[in-house]
Structure formats: C-alpha cells, structure tokens
Amino acid sequence: MCGIVGLFLKDKALEADLGALTAGMLATMCERGPDSAGFAVYGAAKDGKAKITLQSPNPDADFDGLAKKVEKAVDSSVKLDVRATHAVLSCKASEADAVRAALGEIVPSVRVMGTGNAIEIYKEVGYPTDVAKRFDLKRMSGTHAIGHTRMATESAVTTLGAHPFSTGPDQCLVHNGSLSNHNNLRRSLIHDGMSFETDNDSEVAAAYLTWRMKQGLDLGQALEKSLEDLDGFFTFVVGTKTGFGVVRDPIACKPAVLAETDDYVAFGSEYRALAGLPGIDNAKVWEPEPATVYFWER
C-alpha cells in the first residue's frame, strides 16, 4: 500500500516549521505503511558546500572520531552531525568525491544515503512515528520535504529498501505502487553506467529519472519520459534541489491528493495527511490526473 507525503514551501516564514509539519503528515500515514519510513529534507544549502548523508548499522563505533579521520585523509576540514543511525557530513563541494572515497576506505560498513548541496535523507526500518522521532524530524527546517511510509512488496524490509531513494545529487523519489518492467530497465540503466544498491523497483524509477536528467532533461521533462518507459502502477513524488514533482501512471489506481495555497504545495496519499496543515480549509485541493506531470520550482 505505502503512504507518501510531500511539502513544498513557497512562504519563507514556514521554513522553520517544515519538519514539524512533515512529521505530522507522516504520522497520519502510518497505517498505510508500518514497516519502514524515511524522509528527505531540503535544508540550508550553502554555496560551495556538499552534504553527504551516511547511515551505519553501528553508529557508535563508526561515527566516533570519523570527522577527524576523514579530515586527515583528505587534508581539509569536514563537519559531522550525528542523528541516531545517520550522520550528515558537510565538506567543500569540490572535495565531495575525495571524501566519499576516503569514507569507503575508513568505514566500509557506512552507507551513503544521499548527497548534494541541500538534501539530507533519513530512513530506517520501524514504525513511521518512531523513525521520525529517532531522527528528531520535528525540529528540522528547510524549503521542502518528502516522506514515505512503506508496506514492502517488491523487496526486503531493510534500511536500504526504505524510501526515499536518492540516485543523484539532491534528487530523491518516493513511490507507491509496483513496477512491472524494473528488471529490464535496471539492466539497461546498468549498461548506461548507473549503479544500484537494492532489488527494489522504486530505486529503478529513481535511477531512471537521474539518468534522464543527466541527459539534460529537467525534472518535469524526465517525468514526462517516465510515462513512456515505466510500466506498472505508480504514484511518484520527487524532489530536486529547487523542484517538487508528482506523477501518476495512466491507470492511476494508487491514491493521491494535492493541495495548494499561497504558502505551500502539499501532497498526500490521502486527505488525512493534509488535514493538519495551516490554511487547508481554504486551499485548492484536487486529485492529480492520471498520466499528468505536476511540477513546481522555486
């Protein structure tokens, strides 16, 4: 089944509340997906800086002193903010590749959940409200956020199998549905140089969009193309550093509700997810049409 929420702020004054609003939305979708949860938060982007979100099965051992070890390896300063099993490593953008290589050497058990200038990704197995609490989502701020509660169908219940999937810088995708041609598509994307960490169909959709954007398409155009190349049931919500997109397959079995006010655009698998948002009573609320791309950019 799965539950999706997304919030794209237009009003700067709401940015401090992004995490609290997203946590509230995510909590309403627990019943749609109680096995794992995750969220991407696009927050304070600094020019020339990169953020790398890390996850570790043994955070105490892996994250202890990690910043110093990385600094020594790349001969530059980095910052590490630990949140439970995750940590966000900030470094100079020009050194991001070197930092990633060093991380692979120093702590091979640590996984990279996402990279970019603004994105931070947190996801774990567990009941969604517990997962949100573990990472203190409520106190996060930023410009937009996307969340997911998972009821696993296509691959194992693991941290890596949770959504969002991030396959390119500042990109993420959450999915409700199931793709029927993901194996063929995965093979063809691997042939074109993409790499995968799971057997999950949603990761293929994320990688597909990354691959299209690498070809020079913007997110809206990549989503248009996905309607031609992806087969199966899907409602996707996707984020980029400055954009927020929604698309449903032509059959559109998977539920979706959009709401827009002067202050935000919000997405929910159900209206329940939107009920607590400020000004929702006067928002334009509608069900996105099948095979139609909705896309906002700041």
Add this chain to the structure above:
Amino acid sequence: MATIDLAITPLRALNENLHALSNGTNDTEWDVLNPEGRHAVAVGLDAPVTVHVHGPVGYYCAGMNKQASVIVHGSAGPGTAENMMSGRVVVKGDASQYAGATGRGGLLVIEGNASSRCGISMKGIDILVRGNIGHMSAFMAQSGNLVVLGDAGDALGDSIYEARLFVRGTVKSLGADCIEKEMRPEHHALLADLLEKAGVTDVETRAFRRYGSARKLYNFDIDNADAY
C-alpha cells in the same frame, strides 16, 4: 439534532450510534464535525435519518447505505457510497476513485468532479455528477443510471451490460461494447426525473447524449475478440 465531533468522539462510537438507529427513531438529524479525512464515516446505516458530515472524508464514506441521507460538506475519498442499497448520498465537493461502485440502489449526487472508475460495476444505483468523471467509469455496469453534466474520461462504459449513461459534455473515448444510443422520449422522461431528484434545475435533457451496451459481449464469440 445530535452532534458528534470526531475530534473528541472516536469514529467507532459514531458508527455504533448510527447503527443503533431504526425505523421510527426520533434522532433523525445528525451533524458530524471534524471528519478530517477519516475512513468509513457513516457506513452501514439502515434508518431514514439525515447525517451531515462537515468536512472532507476519506475512504468508503456512506458505504452500504440503506434508507439514510448522508451529505458530505466537503470532498470524499475513494469508494464513496460503495455498494449503496438505497437512500441518498450527496458530496458537495469532489469524489475520488470508484464512487458508487457496485451500488444496488439509491441516489448518489456528486456536486464537484468524480475521478476514475465512477460507478464501476453499478447494479441499480443512480449516480449524478455535476462536474466531470474520470477514466473507466461505469466499467461492467449492470443496471442503474449514470448522469454526468460535465465530461467523461477514457473508456466510458467499458464492457457495460444494461446501465444507462447520460453525458452532457464530451466523452474522451468509449470502452469496449459501449455505444451511443438514441435519446427517445422515455429516456428524456427518465433523465428529467433523475435531474429533478438530484435537485438539478438549470439544465435540459436535450443537452445530453445517451450511451449504453451494444450487447455483443454478453456471450463469448470469437468474432468479437477484437472488441475486448
């Protein structure tokens, strides 16, 4: 007038109270506040009472309704008035997928738009939509009437049996075995009655076109395989 605030009272208590009503009850008017998209609000009613739900509801509102009038002052999620037997359900806003699915009787009025699969497998229910309906509406519809004042999406009436479909706007495409049919006097009369029952006074029956079954797919015939 009884008022139940779902921000305070559990949904189960609301439905238990409504299920306890029977013919002859004095509690004929109910107000439900703060539904906030909850599922299964006012389902399974079987008494001639009126329930006003003030705000948007989630899945399956007023499902299996008998006798009661349920009025949603807001939008409704998937499966609104699913398998209704009798009575009346009115949605003042939009309705999501498969509104009125498998309904056997009664009247469902959607004042906004209905999305895909409206009236799927309808079996006697009357549905009137003031706005548009989405794709695959009235799929395998067996009896009853679907009246649409706006436009219909793709594959209207796919594999339809005997239901009558009246559409005032455009039809994006017709599904397998669904054809346009002549509006004879009896259809104008039937439609006028449905419009009146739904409280629609600003349109005329001659603005509608009628669609129904070509009846080719009742029994499998290899010569009709292309029609599926």
